[in-house]
Amino acid sequence: MKLEIQDLSVDYGSQVAAVRGLNLAVGxxxxxxxxxxxxxxxxxxxxxxxxxxxxxxxxxxxxxxxxTDRPPQQRGIxxxxxxxxxxxxxxxxxxxxxxxxxxxMPRRDAEREVEKAAELVRVKELLARRxxxxxxxxxxxxxxxxxxxxxxxxxxxxxxxxxxxxxxxVDVRAEIRQLQLDLKIxxxxxxxDQAEALAIADQVAVMSEGRIVALTSPAVLxxxxxxxxxxxxxxxxxxxxxxxxxxxxxxxxAIAGRIAPGATAGLLVGVRPEHVQVGRGRLNAIVGLxxxxxxxxxxxxTVGRSSIRALVPAAEAAPLSADGEVAIDVDPVHxxxxxADTGRRLEINAAGARRVEPLEAAASVSEGGPAx
Amino acid sequence: xxxxxxxxxxxxxxxVFIVAALIFTLLPLSWLISIAIRPSGTAVFPxxxxxxxxxxxxxxxxxxxxxxxxxTPFVNAALYGTSSAVITMIASILGGYALARYNLRAGESMxxxxxxxxxxxxVSRIVPIFILFSYSGLYGTQLGVILAYAAGATPLGIxxxxxxxxxxxxxxxxxxxxxxxxxxxxTRRIILPLAIPGILVVTTLAFIDGWNAFSLPxxxxxxxxxxxxxxxxxxxxxxIGFGINWPLLAAGSLLGLIPVLTLFxxxxxxxxxxxxxxxAIKG
Numbered sequence: 254m255k256l257e258i259q260d261l262s263v264d265y266g267s268q269v270a271a272v273r274g275l276n277l278a279v280g281x282x283x284x285x286x287x288x289x290x291x292x293x294x295x296x297x298x299x300x301x302x303x304x305x306x307x308x309x310x311x312x313x314x315x316x317x318x319x320x321t322d323r324p325p326q327q328r329g330i331x332x333x334x335x336x337x338x339x340x341x342x343x344x345x346x347x348x349x350x351x352x353x354x355x356x357x358m359p360r361r362d363a364e365r366e367v368e369k370a371a372e373l374v375r376v377k378e379l380l381a382r383r384x385x386x387x388x389x390x391x392x393x394x395x396x397x398x399x400x401x402x403x404x405x406x407x408x409x410x411x412x413x414x415x416x417x418x419x420x421x422x423v424d425v426r427a428e429i430r431q432l433q434l435d436l437k438i439x440x441x442x443x444x445x446d447q448a449e450a451l452a453i454a455d456q457v458a459v460m461s462e463g464r465i466v467a468l469t470s471p472a473v474l475x476x477x478x479x480x481x482x483x484x485x486x487x488x489x490x491x492x493x494x495x496x497x498x499x500x501x502x503x504x505x506x507a508i509a510g511r512i513a514p515g516a517t518a519g520l521l522v523g524v525r526p527e528h529v530q531v532g533r534g535r536l537n538a539i540v541g542l543x544x545x546x547x548x549x550x551x552x553x554x555t556v557g558r559s560s561i562r563a564l565v566p567a568a569e570a571a572p573l574s575a576d577g578e579v580a581i582d583v584d585p586v587h588x589x590x591x592x593a594d595t596g597r598r599l600e601i602n603a604a605g606a607r608r609v610e611p612l613e614a615a616a617s618v619s620e621g622g623p624a625x
Numbered sequence: 626x627x628x629x630x631x632x633x634x635x636x637x638x639x640x641v642f643i644v645a646a647l648i649f650t651l652l653p654l655s656w657l658i659s660i661a662i663r664p665s666g667t668a669v670f671p672x673x674x675x676x677x678x679x680x681x682x683x684x685x686x687x688x689x690x691x692x693x694x695x696x697t698p699f700v701n702a703a704l705y706g707t708s709s710a711v712i713t714m715i716a717s718i719l720g721g722y723a724l725a726r727y728n729l730r731a732g733e734s735m736x737x738x739x740x741x742x743x744x745x746x747x748v749s750r751i752v753p754i755f756i757l758f759s760y761s762g763l764y765g766t767q768l769g770v771i772l773a774y775a776a777g778a779t780p781l782g783i784x785x786x787x788x789x790x791x792x793x794x795x796x797x798x799x800x801x802x803x804x805x806x807x808x809x810x811x812t813r814r815i816i817l818p819l820a821i822p823g824i825l826v827v828t829t830l831a832f833i834d835g836w837n838a839f840s841l842p843x844x845x846x847x848x849x850x851x852x853x854x855x856x857x858x859x860x861x862x863x864x865i866g867f868g869i870n871w872p873l874l875a876a877g878s879l880l881g882l883i884p885v886l887t888l889f890x891x892x893x894x895x896x897x898x899x900x901x902x903x904x905a906i907k908g
Contacts, residue, residue: 266658303803304802305799305802315902324802325799325802325803326802326803326804326806327805327806328804329805330799331803331805332803334796334799334800336794336796338794338797338799338800338815339800340797340800340815341797341819342818342819351801351804351806351814352804352805353812354802354814355805355806355810356805377836399800399804400803403804403805426731520841614798
């Protein structure tokens with residue numbers, strides 16, 4: 254099932270976040286993660302696809318068929334809510350069977366499908382339990398089974414992992430992705446967690462203030478973020494960004510000078526922390542706070558009045574002492590340029606020619622992958 | 626463990642207060658029972674809590690004796706109570722749901738007005754209802770009193786049901802829609818089962834209201850055959866003469882109390898829980 258959202262606009266006025274002129278296409282069997290800060294309109298978009306939210310304008314198409322005017326119960330969608338919304342007065346079995354009862358499937362067949370779905374998400378031994386006897390992770394699985402049992406046209410997942418404990422979140426997200434791949438079900442997964450988005454998506458749609466500000470594969474999104482917002486939002490620790498004019502001017506010129514000699518006002522220079530080369534280079538930096546993040550250290554550096562975040566392997570971080578000096582540099586291939594006013598990515602070649610990148614970068618441009 | 630720790634004196638004060646409250650509520654009831662089971666015509670003053678002779682003759686006399694009140698007034702009261710409870714329940718579910726879920730323009734102020742209406746005493750409605758019924762031909766009819774009772778109980782019912790429905794997460798209704806259920810199935814399988822505690826409270830209160838009603842049927846039902854026990858009892862005690870026969874009056878009142886007490890005993894736990902409906906729909 255191919256899912257298309259065309260020209261969706263939802264107004265303030267209602268109690269939901271606004272969406273402005275959103276277009277999104279999800280290919281058959283594809284998993285698109287819609288990621289963005291709270292209030293960016295991502296849940297509103299799901300509400301529109303499921304039929305709960307009436308839009309000012311816009312259409313939803315399932316396999317080219319306009320379903321905009323169909324009520325939710327006639328769209329055949331599977332939906333996992335953030336708080337699961339399991340029926341508290343029914344057993345797990347009754348919960349999972351409910352969509353089949355609603356479809357008037359004969360009891361025998363329904364029971365068989367329930368068993369299958371329960372097996373798929375590994376809750377078969379919980380079928381007789383009531384929701385209040387389940388853990389958060391188990392409820393989540395039941396909600397997933399209920400969404401999958403009717404073999405939905407599309408699967409919508411609204412922050413399905415956000416109510417789970419951190420240590421099981423990574424496991425469950427892998428299970429969901431594996432299940433989605435096995436069932437080849439067209440899926441939209443909404444989250445505010447950029448790491449989650451990168452981990453499981455075929456395509457990531459980054460949303461900000463009701464608009465999609467980047468739509469591409471996780472690899473491209475990380476390696477060549479198509480917009481300033483996406484560059485800031487994706488990646489932890491956050492990307493370093495310096496305006497070519499202003500207090501960071503000296504540093505921006507020193508780092509990007511060779512490739513963008515005419516670096517002028519209105520341009521932002523960005524470098525991911527892991528691409529700051531520490532220990533050798535043309536620039537002298539003062540070492541500040543060091544935070545151990547596990548395998549690596551996040552080292553806070555300053556050059557003049559500008560600050561730099563650098564991700565440094567533990568072995569290389571060991572000799573760095575607070576307030577000491579260290580040489581740093583950045584390989585020009587790791588530089589990102591953005592227009593400050595539009596937030597669009599700029600490609601600047603060695604000759605200084607500039608080109609504005611489209612927000613929807615082709616997934617095949619670079620498969621460099623994150624954290625190279 | 627208690628949330629609050631009391632000092633010894635606070636605990637003593639609490640115990641005294643509870644005992645006083647119990648005496649205040651239970652003493653009249655005990656005295657009523659005590660009077661009802663002493664022989665007819667026995668003096669009731671000076672007050673003695675324990676009668677010298679115990680007999681069930683009064684109860685028998687009221688129901689089947691030669692000077693009987695009979696079963697009819699009780700059956701009438703039950704009929705009016707039950708019918709008005711059913712009407713109130715349906716009206717309250719519909720009205721309460723609309724106020725809880727639809728974004729009505731004056732929803733909140735409507736709820737306030739409805740709550741205020743439910744505080745109006747029955748007597749205040751008698752005159753307008755009397756006039757209305759005289760013109761519409763409902764005066765003296767059983768349907769008339771049933772409607773009058775239901776009209777009295779519905780405001781509080783709607784208010785309570787609106788609260789009960791608001792406790793049900795709207796997410797569950799959305800989930801049901803997603804699962805392919807239309808309005809009817811969502812209502813039957815999701816909303817109503819979760820609203821049962823509230824529905825029980827509203828229906829019980831409406832029944833008790835109807836069962837105990839006195840002033841409305843006194844005015845609206847001149848025909849003895851259709852009067853409920855409350856009205857009939859008053860006339861009965863006057864009719865059998867000798868001043869007021871207290872033991873017989875007490876026996877009749879006691880018979881009227883039994884269904885109410887039984888209902889409360891059966892539903893006690895659920896009724897208390899509605900105060901914090903959250904426990905009923907955990908999850």
